[in-house]
Amino acid sequence: MADQLSSSKKSVFTTKRKRLEQDLEHITQEMYKRNLELAEINKMLSLLRAIDGLVLESQDSLQVLCSDICKAIVESKEYLFVSIFTKSPHHDKVDFAALNSIAGLPDQLRSDLSRMFVEGDNSWLAGGQTSTLLNLTPTITIKHINQLLNTDNFVIEELVKAIPAKSIYFVKLSARKRLVGVMAIGFSESLGELGAKDKAFMDRVSEAIGIAVDNKLLLLENEHVLRALKHSNEKLKALDEAKDEFISMASHQLRTPLTSMKGYVSMVLEGDAGKVSSMQRRLLDQAFVSSQRMVYLIADLLNVSRLRTGKFIIETKPTNLAKIVEEEISQLYETAKGRNLELTFNKPKNFPDLMLDETKIRQVVMNFTDNAIYYTPSGGHIKVIVEDKGESVEMRVEDDGLGVPKAEQHHLFSKFYRAGNAKKARPDGTGLGLFMAKKVVVAQGGNIIFHSQEGKGSIFGFSFAKTKLSPEAVESPK
Numbered sequence: 001m002a003d004q005l006s007s008s009k010k011s012v013f014t015t016k017r018k019r020l021e022q023d024l025e026h027i028t029q030e031m032y033k034r035n036l037e038l039a040e041i042n043k044m045l046s047l048l049r050a051i052d053g054l055v056l057e058s059q060d061s062l063q064v065l066c067s068d069i070c071k072a073i074v075e076s077k078e079y080l081f082v083s084i085f086t087k088s089p090h091h092d093k094v095d096f097a098a099l100n101s102i103a104g105l106p107d108q109l110r111s112d113l114s115r116m117f118v119e120g121d122n123s124w125l126a127g128g129q130t131s132t133l134l135n136l137t138p139t140i141t142i143k144h145i146n147q148l149l150n151t152d153n154f155v156i157e158e159l160v161k162a163i164p165a166k167s168i169y170f171v172k173l174s175a176r177k178r179l180v181g182v183m184a185i186g187f188s189e190s191l192g193e194l195g196a197k198d199k200a201f202m203d204r205v206s207e208a209i210g211i212a213v214d215n216k217l218l219l220l221e222n223e224h225v226l227r228a229l230k231h232s233n234e235k236l237k238a239l240d241e242a243k244d245e246f247i248s249m250a251s252h253q254l255r256t257p258l259t260s261m262k263g264y265v266s267m268v269l270e271g272d273a274g275k276v277s278s279m280q281r282r283l284l285d286q287a288f289v290s291s292q293r294m295v296y297l298i299a300d301l302l303n304v305s306r307l308r309t310g311k312f313i314i315e316t317k318p319t320n321l322a323k324i325v326e327e328e329i330s331q332l333y334e335t336a337k338g339r340n341l342e343l344t345f346n347k348p349k350n351f352p353d354l355m356l357d358e359t360k361i362r363q364v365v366m367n368f369t370d371n372a373i374y375y376t377p378s379g380g381h382i383k384v385i386v387e388d389k390g391e392s393v394e395m396r397v398e399d400d401g402l403g404v405p406k407a408e409q410h411h412l413f414s415k416f417y418r419a420g421n422a423k424k425a426r427p428d429g430t431g432l433g434l435f436m437a438k439k440v441v442v443a444q445g446g447n448i449i450f451h452s453q454e455g456k457g458s459i460f461g462f463s464f465a466k467t468k469l470s471p472e473a474v475e476s477p478k
Contacts, residue, residue: 047072047073047205050072065212065213065216066084066086066213069082069084069209069212070082070083070084073185073205079185079186079187080186080187080188081184081185081186082183082184082185082186083183083184083186084173084181084182084183084184084209084213085181085182085183085184086173086180086181086213086217130171130172130174130203131169131170131171131172131199131202131203131206132169132170133167133168133169133170133191133193133194134167134168134169134170135166135167135190135191166187166188166189166190166191167186167187167189167190167191168184168185168186168187169184169185169187169191169194169198169202170182170183170184171183171185171202171203171206172206172210173206173209173210173213174206174207174210175210175211175213175214175215176214180210180213180214180217181209181210181213183202183206183209185202254294254298258291258294258295258298259295261291262288262291262292262295265284265287265288265291266288268284269281269284269285269288282334285334286334286335286338288331289331289332289334289335292331292366293366293370296362296363296366296367297430297432299359299360299363300363300367300430300432300433300436301432303360303436303439303440304415304432304435304436307439312439312443314357314360314440314443314444315357315359316355316356316357316444316469317355317356317357317358318353318354318355318471319353319354319355319356319357319358319361320351320352320353321351321354321356321361321386321393321395322347322348322351322386323347323351324358324361324362324365325345325347325365325384325386325395326345326347327362328362328365328366328369329343329345329365329369329384332366332369332370332373335373336373336382339373339376339378340378340379341373341376341378341379341380341381341382342380342381342382343369343373343382343384344381344382344383344384345383345384345385345386346385347386348386348387348388351386351388351393352388352393352466352470353470353471354393354464354466354469354470354471355469355470355471356444356464356469357440357444360440361440361444363436363437363440364436364437364440364441364462365395367433367434367436367437368397368437368460368461369382369384369397370433371397371433371434371460372397372398372399372401372458372460374425374426375399375401375402375422375425375426375458376399376400376401376402376457377401377402380399380400380401381399381400382397382398382399382401383397383398383399384396384397384398385397385398385461388466389463390466391465391466391467392463392464392465392466393463393464393466394449394461394462394463395461395462395463396449396459396460396461397459397460397461398457398458398459399457399458399459400456400457401457401458402421402422402425402454402455402458403421403452403453403454403455403456403457403458404419404421404422404452404454404458405419405420405421405454406453406454408420409450409452412434412450413434413435413437413438413448413450414431414435415431415432415435416430416431416432416435417431417435418431421454434460437460437462441462444464444469445464445465445468445469446462446463446464446465447462447463448460448461448462449461449462449463
């Protein structure tokens with residue numbers, strides 16, 4: 001009885017031991033499988049890190065980058081070959097060139113491969129399928145590859161001869177929902193279908209390569225745009241210099257005959273050529289004012305040229321602002337009257353002298369008042385004001401004319417800029433008057449005064465601090 005009990009215990013023990021051994025073997029197999037999976041995942045992560053490193057650190061061309069990526073994949077997975085076709089950075093079509101080199105290829109074939117294009121007008125590239133596998137069998141030949149990719153038959157044939165590939169897996173490279181390339185992976189054996197692990201690997205790697213290629217393409221495109229902008233800027237700079245030279249030359253050539261014309265008109269007005277009738281005087285006054293306006297325009301052109309060359313100089317002397325405003329306004333009364341405008345100026349008494357560039361300030365006064373006359377409709381009013389405000393002096397021209405649109409006011413004192421409504425009212429303007437007015441005022445330590453409301457009128461003027469520009473302060477600086 002004891003022997004039977006002992007035998008039963010041994011049998012149970014043996015059974016448990018076998019179960020434990022089976023469980024241990026199963027666990028060992030599972031651990032082995034998991035280790036293989038972990039090794040595969042580590043290999044993929046290592047490859048993805050290598051690709052990221054190539055993208056971040058590569059300062060080379062797109063061709064070198066793709067070649068390095070292909071090399072990293074081949075070394076990692078021991079594929080027969082990997083080739084990347086990428087879109088040209090300056091080409092609008094969806095055409096792809098092989099920009100990598102494959103180790104072991106003859107030089108001529110490598111050169112041919114680098115010129116091979118995958119055209120984007122075939123069904124696979126244009127369709128929704130992201131990948132495809134081709135086995136090179138008697139029924140699926142090089143012609144099928146040519147039909148799939150629309151490439152050169154000879155290059156594919158030579159490539160297959162040089163590398164004994166039995167299967168080629170093609171996968172699209174995408175980024176930002178657009179196609180940026182194609183990757184081809186060669187296998188040394190025929191595959192019924194790509195294994196799940198390999199397919200997952202390809203899909204994951206293709207995402208990283210697509211982003212890498214797209215980033216490089218964007219970088220190349222940015223570099224191309226920057227070069228184009230630099231070239232355009234150089235051309236614009238040369239054109240600007242040529243324009244300034246022409247303005248300077250034309251202004252100098254125009255100034256001499258215009259001075260003569262103005263002088264002769266002045267002599268006739270003064271009676272040097274005989275008695276002048278009232279009608280003749282009115283016409284000659286208009287001719288004199290127009291010639292004076294031309295003198296100021298030429299002066300503006302010359303000053304623009306001098307600003308460019310650094311020869312714009314302020315020459316100050318004791319100047320009575322009220323007096324020069326009176327003299328300039330007196331030339332415009334007839335013009336304002338002819339346009340049915342009321343132009344008023346009340347000269348203040350005992351106005352202080354300031355150290356100003358008289359000639360250039362006259363240009364500013366004439367410009368502000370002339371603009372008010374041209375941009376105020378018939379029946380309007382223009383008031384010119386000169387005030388001693390204690391610590392400063394101001395000159396303002398106030399009108400109830402067109403006004404300046406609010407959206408355009410910040411551009412108004414830019415060179416050659418004119419507001420849209422001003423262009424319609426006076427198509428022949430240059431856009432230099434306000435630009436030079438600001439330059440003249442600021443260069444003498446003053447400030448521009450400007451307020452405007454479209455359809456209700458404008459105020460243009462300037463102010464100068466008396467403490468800085470009084471003759472005593474200039475002669476005896478502290």
